[in-house]
Amino acid sequence: MTTRKDIAERNDRALLQAARDVLAEDGAHASVAAIASRAGVGIGSLYRRYKTKEELFQRLSLLSLDHWNEAAERGLADSDPWAGLAAFVHSCVEFGQGTLAPIAGAIEVTPEMSAKARRGDDLLDALVRRGRTAGVLRGDVTPVDISLLIEQLGRSPLVDQLRKQGRDDLLPAAAAARRRLLAIALDGLRPGPDPLPGPPPGEELFSGRWSSR
Incomplete structure (x- = not known):
C-alpha cells in the first residue's frame, strides 16, 4: 500500500533529479517552473518541500x-x-x-x-x-x-x-x-x-x- 510518506519521498527524489537535469541544461538560470515540470509535480508541491530555490540547491x-x-x-x-x-x-x-x-x-x-x-x-x-x-x-x-x-x-x-x-x-x-x-x-x-x-x-x-x- 502506497502511503503519503512514500509519495512525498518519491516526489522529492523526482524533484532533486529534475533540478540536477535542468541545472545541467540551463545553468544558474534554471527556473523553478522548469524543475517542477521536469519532475512531473506542481510548483506548489515543490514549494511545500523547499521554501526557496536556494534551499533546493x-x-x-x-x-x-x-x-x-x-x-x-x-x-x-x-x-x-x-x-x-x-x-x-x-x-x-x-x-x-x-x-x-x-x-x-x-x-x-x-x-x-x-x-x-x-x-x-x-x-x-x-x-x-x-x-x-x-x-x-x-x-x-x-x-x-x-x-x-x-x-x-x-x-x-x-x-x-x-x-x-x-x-x-x-x-x-x-x-x-x-x-x-x-x-x-x-x-x-x-x-x-x-x-x-x-x-x-x-x-x-x-x-x-x-x-x-
Whole structure:
C-alpha cells in the first residue's frame, strides 16, 4: 500500500533529479517552473518541500558533497591505490558532480556544506598522496587538478543535447563514448616522461567560486 510518506519521498527524489537535469541544461538560470515540470509535480508541491530555490540547491549541494565523500572513503578503503583513485573519479563523474558548478557563488554556503566540503578536501588529499607515494599517479597532479577533471567530465554536452532532442536511441552510444573519454583522461594521470604545462591550478578555481563577492 502506497502511503503519503512514500509519495512525498518519491516526489522529492523526482524533484532533486529534475533540478540536477535542468541545472545541467540551463545553468544558474534554471527556473523553478522548469524543475517542477521536469519532475512531473506542481510548483506548489515543490514549494511545500523547499521554501526557496536556494534551499533546493543547497539540498542538492549537500547530496553531492555526501556522494563525493562516500566515494572518496571507498577509494581509500581499496588496497590498490590506483584502483581506489580511479573508482573515485568514475563514481563522481557518473554521479554528475560538475552539474552544480553553475550555482557556485549564487547561493549561501551553509556551515554544514562547509564542513562536508572540508572533509572532502581532506579525503581527496589523502587519495592523491597515496597515489603519488605508490608511484601510480604522476607527481605533478594536484587535488585541484582531479577536482577540475571531475567537473569537466561530470557534464556531457552531448548527452544533454540528445536528451533535449528526445534521442533516446542515441543515449547508450553517447554514454559509451563518455566512458571512453574518461578512460583516456585517467590514463593521462599515470606517471609519464613529460611534465604538465604551466603551474598547478589554484584552489580559487574550484572552491573559491563558492564564496559570494
